[in-house]
Structures are given as C-alpha cells and as structure tokens.
Amino acid sequence: MRPLFLAALFGLAAGAVHADPPDRLEAFGEALFFDINLSANRTQSCATCHDPAAGFADPRETGLGRAVSLGDDGHSLGDRNAPTATYAALVPGLHRTKDGVWVGGLFWDGRAATLEDQAGGPPLNPIEMGMRDKAAVVARLVENPDYVSAMRGLFGDTVFDDTDAAYAAMTSAIAAFERTEIFAPFDSKYDRFLKGEYQLTQNEELGRLLFFSEQFSNCNQCHKLKRSEIDPGETFTNHEYHNVGVPTHTAVRAHNGVPADLADAGLLANPTIDDPAQEGKFRVPTLRNVAVTGPYMHNGVFEDLRTVVLFYNKYNTKAAARQVNPETGAPWRDPEVAPTLSIKELTDAPALDDQRIDALVAFLKTLTDAQYEHLVEPEESMQCGSACQSPPQQ
Structure with missing residues (x-):
C-alpha cells in the first residue's frame, strides 16, 4: 500500500479511497489523519489544519490572514494559531520540575499530556471538526469497511463493543503516525551542517553564533533543549512556559465576539492549573520549520519572522525606531497579560542591529526540513544583504 502521506505530497485529494486496507498502526493513523469524514460536515481532517505540504501547519486564508483556523462549520474561527505538528512527538507530558517550572504538554496550554490526548481533541471541538460526541466519531469509522477490518486486526474483535x-484506538493510531520520521526527519541545512554535508553561508554562520551565544543574544535561554549546541537531537525549545508580552490579536477577538480586554489566560486556562502566576504563559514552541509555519505567536499576531525577532529586540533597546512594529507602522501594543512577563529572560541580551537581526533570521531558516526548503524566502531578499558578514567577537 502506498502511504497516504505520499498521496498528499503528490497532490492527490485528502481522504481519497485506497484499494489496500491499512494493516499497520502507523498506516491506519495516516489514513485517519487525512480523513475528512471524521468531521461533522465532512470537510475537515487533521491535515486541514496541519497540512503536510505546509510544514504541518495551516496555510488557509480566512479573511483574517492565516492567524487562526477555520472550523468544519465554515465560519467558526479559533483564538489560537495552529502550531506545526512537526517534532510534536518529542514534547514531554506536562510536569513541574523540582524548581517549580511547568514544562511540556501539547496545545499552547499543555492540556493534552500525550499525542493520543491531543489527537482526541479536535474531532470533538465544536469550532474545529465539530463532531457531537465520541459515539458519532466511532459511527463514522464503522462506515468504512477498511477501518473496521484494520481496527479489529490491530485492537481485537471486541474493539467496537x-x-x-x-x-x-483511533487516537492511538493517529499518534503512531505522528511519531513516524515524516514528522521529525532532522534533515535541515542545520542538521546537514552538523554532519559536514552543508556549509553555512556567512550570514547563517553569524546567526548561528549569535543564537547560541550567551553574550550576544538570549534566544537559547528558551529555544535550546540540549546541553551541547551540536547535539543532533536539538528541538530548539526547552518546552517551558513563558509570557513574552504578545499583544492581543484584536481582529480575531472582534470576529469571535470576545472583548479585546479579555486576555487569553494561557497555561492558567489549562483545567489542571490554578496558579495565577501562570496567566498569560504559553509553551515555548519548536523553532524547527519556523520559517515556513507562520504567522507567529500563540494568536498569529505577527506575519513575518523578522518581525518576531524585532519584537524580542524591543526589550533590549531604547532606539525609537525599534519601538515600532514594522507590520503596522505603529508602536508595539501592550502585552495581553502584563504582570507575569518573563522579564529576566526577555531583557538578558544586548540590542541588535539590522545585520544581526537578519543573520538570526537567516539561521532560523536553516532549521527548515529538507522537504520544505523550497518554501523558504531566499537569503538575498533580506534587508541588509551582503552587509551581513562579520561574526561577533567572543
């Protein structure tokens, strides 16, 4: 049986009927991942919001850009951006460290402990896939004789009892697919650089030095998991929760009828968390494939990757020009939640000039999986161009 994933890559319709039944857990999960019949109106699958051709993020325009996702009902929008599903299998379950720091969990607020838990959420969410209940989803599974055969073969004859x-069983199959190498190939330019198979440009190398430097940037305080900067398994997130001062996406809130001054509580919205100190904190996302999975932040409020770097840099400079959001031409708006800002992490770095900002963006682009490199904007189009040359002195 040819994997459905390859069918999606080659432009075949999601949910297409295949002659051979999925007889392995991963293959069954793959079929489910692309099946629009698991949504109320049969218009949406997991792959709709996590499109394999777009870095497993949502590329759809909704009238509000791509900040948030459109539901199966054709009009509902969420409040949060659909993060990439790449490397999600490497996120640990939500737990508290001995230092009292919350780490891990899936979704922006960690409310799903495992991939299985995460996979079970969207089908029952009324503004996502919109199914009435679990029984309605199982009834859709039973409609497909290949699914019935696969589930009985994989989980036993009594699975439908x-x-x-x-x-x-359905969620475990989807999770098994999401644990395959397709989602975490570790084959970006950066990975090939570590193997000696790719030579970074001067700009990319400057960005790499800046990124991992404790003297010249604070990026790696949250976006570095491993102890060594040359660890081949680096996921570019420590999975912690931080409030970095992201402003409210007012257009999304207005569309959804939510008052702009009603903040997204972040980790505090997780039903297992009751600590007010966690309000407005969101899980640090992976930076792998970040160049092709915008818009950015938990609410998709920033369109461009360079804007995100400038947003962080505003905490470390008094220059008037750096206090303006280049996407709006207006000053950066106030944080959605101010009292819990991770101010130490945000301010623990020097100001960056254009050369270093562009170099960081160039390095972040090297974290793109090989299959998505054709989606990356060429380095030559960045602001400082050939001036991006000199690495920092350490």
Missing part, C-alpha cells in the same frame, strides 16, 4: 475503547 465499547465507544471509549474504539475512540482511544
């Missing part, structure tokens, strides 16, 4: 068991 209990709705919860059948639903859990």
Whole structure:
C-alpha cells in the first residue's frame, strides 16, 4: 500500500479511497489523519489544519490572514494559531520540575499530556471538526469497511463493543503516525551542517553564533533543549512556559465576539492549573520549520519572522525606531497579560542591529526540513544583504 502521506505530497485529494486496507498502526493513523469524514460536515481532517505540504501547519486564508483556523462549520474561527505538528512527538507530558517550572504538554496550554490526548481533541471541538460526541466519531469509522477490518486486526474483535475503547484506538493510531520520521526527519541545512554535508553561508554562520551565544543574544535561554549546541537531537525549545508580552490579536477577538480586554489566560486556562502566576504563559514552541509555519505567536499576531525577532529586540533597546512594529507602522501594543512577563529572560541580551537581526533570521531558516526548503524566502531578499558578514567577537 502506498502511504497516504505520499498521496498528499503528490497532490492527490485528502481522504481519497485506497484499494489496500491499512494493516499497520502507523498506516491506519495516516489514513485517519487525512480523513475528512471524521468531521461533522465532512470537510475537515487533521491535515486541514496541519497540512503536510505546509510544514504541518495551516496555510488557509480566512479573511483574517492565516492567524487562526477555520472550523468544519465554515465560519467558526479559533483564538489560537495552529502550531506545526512537526517534532510534536518529542514534547514531554506536562510536569513541574523540582524548581517549580511547568514544562511540556501539547496545545499552547499543555492540556493534552500525550499525542493520543491531543489527537482526541479536535474531532470533538465544536469550532474545529465539530463532531457531537465520541459515539458519532466511532459511527463514522464503522462506515468504512477498511477501518473496521484494520481496527479489529490491530485492537481485537471486541474493539467496537465499547465507544471509549474504539475512540482511544483511533487516537492511538493517529499518534503512531505522528511519531513516524515524516514528522521529525532532522534533515535541515542545520542538521546537514552538523554532519559536514552543508556549509553555512556567512550570514547563517553569524546567526548561528549569535543564537547560541550567551553574550550576544538570549534566544537559547528558551529555544535550546540540549546541553551541547551540536547535539543532533536539538528541538530548539526547552518546552517551558513563558509570557513574552504578545499583544492581543484584536481582529480575531472582534470576529469571535470576545472583548479585546479579555486576555487569553494561557497555561492558567489549562483545567489542571490554578496558579495565577501562570496567566498569560504559553509553551515555548519548536523553532524547527519556523520559517515556513507562520504567522507567529500563540494568536498569529505577527506575519513575518523578522518581525518576531524585532519584537524580542524591543526589550533590549531604547532606539525609537525599534519601538515600532514594522507590520503596522505603529508602536508595539501592550502585552495581553502584563504582570507575569518573563522579564529576566526577555531583557538578558544586548540590542541588535539590522545585520544581526537578519543573520538570526537567516539561521532560523536553516532549521527548515529538507522537504520544505523550497518554501523558504531566499537569503538575498533580506534587508541588509551582503552587509551581513562579520561574526561577533567572543
């Protein structure tokens, strides 16, 4: 059986019927991942918001850009940006360290402990896939004789005797697919650089030095997991929760009828968390594929990757020009939640000039998986061009 993932890559319709039944857990999960029949109106699958051709993020325009995702009902929009599903299998379950720091969990607020838990959420979310309940989802599975055969073969003949068991079987299959190498190939230019198979440009190398430097930037305080900067398994996130001062996406809130002054509580919105100190904190996302999975931040409020770097830099400079959002031409708006800002992490770095900002962006682009490199904007189009040459003195 040819994997459905390859069918998607080659432009075949998502949810297309294939002659051979999925007989392995990963292959069954792959079929489910692309199946629009698991949504109320049969218009949306996991792949709709996590498109494999777009870095497993949502590339759809909604009238509000691509900040948030459109639901199966054709009009509902969420409040949060759909993050890439790449490297999600490497996120640990939500837990608190001995230092009292919350780490891990899926979704922006960590409310799903495992990939299985995450996979079970969207089908039942009324503004996503919109199914009434688990029984309705299982009924859709039963419609497909290949699915019935696969589930009985994989989970036993009695799998449909209990709705919860059948639903859990579905989510375990989707999670198994998401744990395959397709989602975490570790084959970007940066990975090839570590193997000696790619030579970074001067600009990319400057960005790499800046990124990992404790003297010239604060990027790696949150976006570095491993102890060594040459660890081949680096996911470019420590999975912690931080409030970096992201402003409200007022257009999204207005569309959804949510008052602009009603803040997204972030980690505090997780039903297992009751500590007010966690309000407005969101899980640090991976930077792998960041160049092709915008818009950015938990609410998609910034369109361009360079804008994000400038946003962080505003905390470390008094220059008037750096206090203006280049996407709006107006001053950066106030944080959605101010009292819990991670101010130490945000201010622990010197100001960056255009050369170093562009170099950091160039390095971040090297974190793009090989299959998405054709989506990356060429380095020559960046602001400082050939002036981006000199690495910092350490």
